Amino acid sequence: MKKTIEVKNLSVHYYGDIALENVSFSMNEGNIIGVVGPNGAGKSTLMKALLGLVKFDGEVSIFGQRVNELRKNIAYVPQRSTIDWDFPILVEDAVLMGRYMHIPWYKKTAKKDREKAEKALEQVGMESFRKKQIGELSGGQQQRVFIARALAQDADLFFLDEPFVGIDVNSEEIIVNLLKQLREQGKTIFVIHHDLSKVETYFDELLMLNQRLIGAGPVKEIFNPQILKQAYGGNAAVISSDKEMVVVGP
Amino acid sequence: MIGEIQNFIQQLMNYSYLQNALITAVLVGLICGVIGCFIILRGMALMGDAISHAVLPGVVFSYMVGASMFIGAFITGVLTALAIGFISRNSRIKDDSAIGIMFTAMFALGIVVMTSLRGTSVDLMHYLFGNVLAVSFTNFIITLIIGGVVLISVVLFYRPLLLSTFDETMAQAAGLPVKRIHYLFMLLLSLVTVASLQTVGIILVVAMLITPGATAYLLTDRFPVMLGLSAAFGVSSAVIGLFFSVVYDVASGASIVLAASSFFVIAFFFAPKQGYFMKLLRKPAGREKAA
Structure with a gap:
């Protein structure tokens, strides 16, 4: 299998404070990768460093290249709380933005682009909302619209920042199924995740962070009491037997 | 009223200075309306105020050395924008405080220098409060050029401007030069401010x-429509304001602004979806938003 992401000795400092220190890992193509860890563990910082949005020391290569050479190929879904939901934009126009990086600046949006946006909306089951202003939707619907924007981009690598926060069960199911479909198509999906309860069913690979890398690899290997305790300290209670493990965490 | 309108049209046909004034005011209304939409959505209203005040010393210095006021105004506008960025990046002072410090300092500098010059303050007053009827032919031509540059830039960079306004992180992740777009926007803002000086005043x-952008914002959920409506409100305010200014002999800048404010008040109360009264009427019906 090809390597999607290779990270060597990645460190990020914000004004002298350490956000991430000496993180190294590599991930294969065609996986759903969960990034978990307590608050302030550097999950968002890691994603920003991978996307080349913050200064870092160390090496990051994506598909064997530097991130600047394949930006069109990387779709990013922001945390819902960072968006101005009063912005005067309809669902269909927000999804069309996923096509912007493919349209040369001197050209108008083509029919092909609008069709791609339309198809992406259907994939997330939001086609009947296309004329709604984005703020009129529920949290889960908003998240699905932003996933549709990422789909419209035809990317091979997806970065999702806390996509399951504050959304309904139905939307969560639609999104999880979509991510699994994308994986079947050989796409790689990076998900920052907060809640430990569904880690085992959602992800193939796990990155456990707490400023340093606590563990990286298949979920089965990483998601165990020792590593969780290392990452969360006393803040997560793990009750486990041979067959089952219950995690009570933040 | 009809008599006054006829009178206004009559004068308009007879006096070329009035035609220039009308075209200038309409153009200023148009470009302010367009740039204003981006200002509102980028949360930069205070920045707009800052740049406009900060051009005063540039205007005064240009006046002293006999250069075109556009050049001086433009230079001090851009310098102020850069200084604001410099302060907020290199200290713990936040953006809005940095803006407050810089623009009042620049404005005060302008006032001090202006009051030190004797016997010239009438002309400079035009820049403070605006007098579109006193626009010289050269300035008229320069305003036309600035208007053209601003409109063409917005058309060319429409998508990058829109995406970086709506979702800056995604724009950055997609490889858009977000910082350069920001500077381009500040440049356009400075140009618009400079072009508007004589019409509505610093x-x-x-x-x-x-105001025109905010009015449009209350009336639509689509950005392109907002741009169009905002430009239309800017232009109508310019025409209505100029009419009152000529017919009743009142200050042109202030009457243009009052016309714009009137549109806003109407939209605030009566807008079909966002209006105050419609929201009052809808309230008992329930919370359809929380689906």
Whole structure:
């Protein structure tokens, strides 16, 4: 299998404070990768460093290249709380933005682009909302619209920042199924995740962070009491037997 | 009223200075309306106010050395924008405080230098409060050129401007030069401010930048429509304001601004979806938003 992401000795400092220190890992193509860890563990910082949005020391290569050479190929879904939901934009126009990086600046949006946006909306089951202003939707619907924007981009690598926060069960199911479909198509999906309860069913690979890398690899290997305790300290209670493990965490 | 309108049209046909004034005011209304939409959505209203006040020393210095006021105004506008960025990046002072410090300092500098010059303050007053009827032919031509540059830039960079306004992180992740787009926008803002100086005056420019856009914002859920409506409100305010200014002999800048404010008040109360009264009427019906 090809390597999607290779990270060597990645460190990020914000004004002298350490956000991430000496993180190294590599991930294969065609996986759903969960990034978990307590608050302030550097999950968002890691994603920003991978996307080349913050200064870092160390090496990051994506598909064997530097991130600047394949930006069109990387779709990013922001945390819902960072968006101005009063912005005067309809669902269909927000999804069309996923096509912007493919349209040369001197050209108008083509029919092909609008069709791609339309198809992406259907994939997330939001086609009947296309004329709604984005703020009129529920949290889960908003998240699905932003996933549709990422789909419209035809990317091979997806970065999702806390996509399951504050959304309904139905939307969560639609999104999880979509991510699994994308994986079947050989796409790689990076998900920052907060809640430990569904880690085992959602992800193939796990990155456990707490400023340093606590563990990286298949979920089965990483998601165990020792590593969780290392990452969360006393803040997560793990009750486990041979067959089952219950995690009570933040 | 009809008599006054006829009178206004009569004068308009007879006096070329009035035609120039009308075209200038309409163009200023148009470009302020367009740039204003981006200002509102980028949360930069205070920045608009800052740039407009900060051009005063540039205007005064240009006046002293006999250069075109556009050049001086433009230079001090851009310098102020850069200084604001410099302060907020290199200290713990936040953006809005940095803006407050810089623009009042620049404005005060302008006032001090202006009051030190004897016997010239009438002309400079035109820049403070605006007098579109006193626009010289050269300035008229320069305003036309600035208007053209601003409109063409917005058309060319429409998508990058829109995406970086709506979702800056995604724009950055997609490889858009977000910082350069920001500077381009600040440059356009400075140009618009400079072009508006003589029409509405330094003190009131911010009204033309914000009010038409805010009015449009209350009336639509689509950005392109907002741009169109905002430009239309800017232009109508310019025409209505100029009419009152000529017919009743009142200050042109202030009457243009009042016309824009009137549109806003109407939209605030009566807008079909966002209006105050419609929201009152809808309230008992329930919370359809929380689906």
